[in-house]
Amino acid sequence: MSPAAQAPEVQTRREGAVLVVSINNPPVNALGQAVRAGLLAAVEQAEGDAAVRALLIVGEGKAFIAGADIREFGKPPVPPSLPEVCNRLESCGKLVVAAIHGAALGGGLEVALSAHYRLALPAASLGLPEVNLGLLPGAGGTQRAPRLMGVKAAAELMLSGKHLSAKAAAAAGLVDRLVEGTDPVAAGLAYANELLAQGAQPRRTRDLKIADQAAARAELDALALETAKKTRGLFSPGKIVECVRAAVELPFDEGIAKERALFVECLNSPQRQGLVHAFFAERETAKIPEAQAAAPRHFAKIAIIGGGTMGAGITVSALDAGLTVTMIERDAESIARGQKNVEKVYDGLIAKGRMTAEGKAAILARYTPSTRYDDIADVDLVIEAVFEDLEVKKAVFKELDRVCKPGAVLATNTSYLDIDAIAAATSRPQDVIGLHFFSPANIMKLLEIVVPAKVAPDVVTTAFALAKKMKKVPVRAGVCDGFIGNRILAVYKQAADYLMEDGASPYEIDEAVRGFGFAMGPFQVTDLAGGDIGWATRKRRAATRDPQARYVEVADRVCERGWFGQKTGRGFYLYPQGARVGQPDPEVLAIVDAERAKKGITPRQFTADEIMRRYMAAMVNEGAKVVQEGIALRPLDVDVTFLSGYGFPRWRGGPMKWADMTGLDKVLADIRAFAKEDPLFWKPAPLLEQLVAEGRNFDSLNKAA
Numbered sequence: 001m002s003p004a005a006q007a008p009e010v011q012t013r014r015e016g017a018v019l020v021v022s023i024n025n026p027p028v029n030a031l032g033q034a035v036r037a038g039l040l041a042a043v044e045q046a047e048g049d050a051a052v053r054a055l056l057i058v059g060e061g062k063a064f065i066a067g068a069d070i071r072e073f074g075k076p077p078v079p080p081s082l083p084e085v086c087n088r089l090e091s092c093g094k095l096v097v098a099a100i101h102g103a104a105l106g107g108g109l110e111v112a113l114s115a116h117y118r119l120a121l122p123a124a125s126l127g128l129p130e131v132n133l134g135l136l137p138g139a140g141g142t143q144r145a146p147r148l149m150g151v152k153a154a155a156e157l158m159l160s161g162k163h164l165s166a167k168a169a170a171a172a173g174l175v176d177r178l179v180e181g182t183d184p185v186a187a188g189l190a191y192a193n194e195l196l197a198q199g200a201q202p203r204r205t206r207d208l209k210i211a212d213q214a215a216a217r218a219e220l221d222a223l224a225l226e227t228a229k230k231t232r233g234l235f236s237p238g239k240i241v242e243c244v245r246a247a248v249e250l251p252f253d254e255g256i257a258k259e260r261a262l263f264v265e266c267l268n269s270p271q272r273q274g275l276v277h278a279f280f281a282e283r284e285t286a287k288i289p290e291a292q293a294a295a296p297r298h299f300a301k302i303a304i305i306g307g308g309t310m311g312a313g314i315t316v317s318a319l320d321a322g323l324t325v326t327m328i329e330r331d332a333e334s335i336a337r338g339q340k341n342v343e344k345v346y347d348g349l350i351a352k353g354r355m356t357a358e359g360k361a362a363i364l365a366r367y368t369p370s371t372r373y374d375d376i377a378d379v380d381l382v383i384e385a386v387f388e389d390l391e392v393k394k395a396v397f398k399e400l401d402r403v404c405k406p407g408a409v410l411a412t413n414t415s416y417l418d419i420d421a422i423a424a425a426t427s428r429p430q431d432v433i434g435l436h437f438f439s440p441a442n443i444m445k446l447l448e449i450v451v452p453a454k455v456a457p458d459v460v461t462t463a464f465a466l467a468k469k470m471k472k473v474p475v476r477a478g479v480c481d482g483f484i485g486n487r488i489l490a491v492y493k494q495a496a497d498y499l500m501e502d503g504a505s506p507y508e509i510d511e512a513v514r515g516f517g518f519a520m521g522p523f524q525v526t527d528l529a530g531g532d533i534g535w536a537t538r539k540r541r542a543a544t545r546d547p548q549a550r551y552v553e554v555a556d557r558v559c560e561r562g563w564f565g566q567k568t569g570r571g572f573y574l575y576p577q578g579a580r581v582g583q584p585d586p587e588v589l590a591i592v593d594a595e596r597a598k599k600g601i602t603p604r605q606f607t608a609d610e611i612m613r614r615y616m617a618a619m620v621n622e623g624a625k626v627v628q629e630g631i632a633l634r635p636l637d638v639d640v641t642f643l644s645g646y647g648f649p650r651w652r653g654g655p656m657k658w659a660d661m662t663g664l665d666k667v668l669a670d671i672r673a674f675a676k677e678d679p680l681f682w683k684p685a686p687l688l689e690q691l692v693a694e695g696r697n698f699d700s701l702n703k704a705a
């Protein structure tokens, strides 16, 4: 037995004529160097042992193999490479069987595709999700998958990054056999022995031909066009299509060489860096100081206070997570509206054929509408989602304090109010926390978990457990006006307003922001959300605004005309006949001109690049302040907030990652240059100055945390 085959990551043992090769590299059996070397050694061992007639590859734990070790990307490669391992497996003279019982993703599926026979157990999930990391399948997947499942299905698997169930994979031709049960070794041994008994020979995917070349080319042409349109701004999808074209047009080895060259291009792209950062950052945000110290409280029954858009969205999220929900509203009419808001979501799914009437009824069996607080005396957790007003919320919490059982978690969905003050309205501030959902709450992934001063650690961990159950992306935030996201948004929105007053039109700004990769620009967002919402906030804050600070009145002038955006048919844009895409409005431009004239501002030209430098500098500077004040635990928490809640282009990794990739010294130099115009607004964050002085970046703080 070769020593490498005995590395802890890859263990081999002989069961009759079958060499069982089991991969044990927790948590997900990623294909790190030791696993790759171990697999190679296992092939050598099998070939060198006359008693071995077949190899059976299985994964220990929950996963088969979840792919290449993502942590190795960007580091110098250490042989053997995964393509080499896959080719060696495929060319092995003994039968190679893969038994898949869990995730077989990316390189993990590529290992399986290099085996000669594949079986799957019911919990298996198979996919080539490299595109989500800015990559393409780089160990033969782009050449083998089309040979097994056809060009269109293979390309769709790679371009969508979706996972297939065992059944779907078998139907698509990726898997030869489905077996009930949970034991891959038993199932795999039975299958391997059956194949041996039948005299089955190695069957190499590389030898398969793509049958109808003309049809495959036509499918590819259509796919290339569609991909270019659908994945605007993304690098790897176009390369995936090129690889699949190579699978159709070139001999296998040339196709593999092409795949390798394009994989390396993707690997070296900044998009890969951004997307891999996003992958890990989203998993890091759940790592909070309270996690070790306090187990979550039990929760199964919850109450939602308020049946408006937000309350209904949270209710749907909770019902979908399997929780029992009582919704409270103040009177019969409001609770009827609340129920309608909930039902509307499910009716929409029924209309799209994604739910049955019985499915809806089964979910709503866990929903109770009520107008009496006393009905929620026994719930484990409450989420308040009433009107955004401190006094109204305090009154609700007093009521909750009166009726709820001891130990119930009391959460508020406020988006900027002082949660310490809300907690102080109760006799149990240790149970009060912020759960800031984003609208529509049943769709948006972000959940800011806002931690007030007196909250107990197990309430914080309960909130994270709830987020997990609801499949949300949780970010821990401290109490301040706007928490992480809305606080930073307020600042870069201000930068956009200054740009507008100084010479860029709202349409130029929106276009620049879209060009950066956001789906919408800030003025489009205002129109979508409703201009009246921001207007109300501005009026509320008027009394406390720093009189020295620059204030742009354009949005107020727009709102004074009753132009609140899409819902009123005009805002910053015109929406004739209920159009959803706005048209530039010359009257808005006239308002902007008038405001400039009033302040004696001579408009300047801004290029898209200049617009984005200001927009991003404002975002990053405030992000640094938020980190320094401990409102966000780490820069990555700011990144995840923006990726999951504010439409920040995922392939850029988030604002702080963008700043790292741009160079913090450059961002700081911009801020200092802008400060010459407005030192109050463009005050560099001390943390940013410190990092630049020390030659460090934001990521160094992520690692240190």
Ligand code: 3H9
Binding pocket: 027, 028, 030, 063, 066, 067, 068, 069, 070, 071, 082, 083, 103, 105, 106, 107, 108, 110, 129, 130, 133, 135, 136, 137, 138, 139, 141, 280, 283, 284
């Ligand atoms: C690839 O394969 C390229 C090849 O084509 C070509 C090469 C030449 N590597 O998500 P979870 C960690 S690209 C390293 O919380 P779940 C993860 O960070 C790869 N680490 O669990 C976390 O660590 P921690 C293509 C990985 O049960 C822990 O495992 N493959 C990897 O919710 C648990 O993860 C993919 O893109 C990895 N590949 O979900 C699959 N994967 O505990 C990526 C996970 O320290 N992975 N970790 O926070 C997934 O989609 C999910 O992790 C999976 C499990 C579905 C497997």
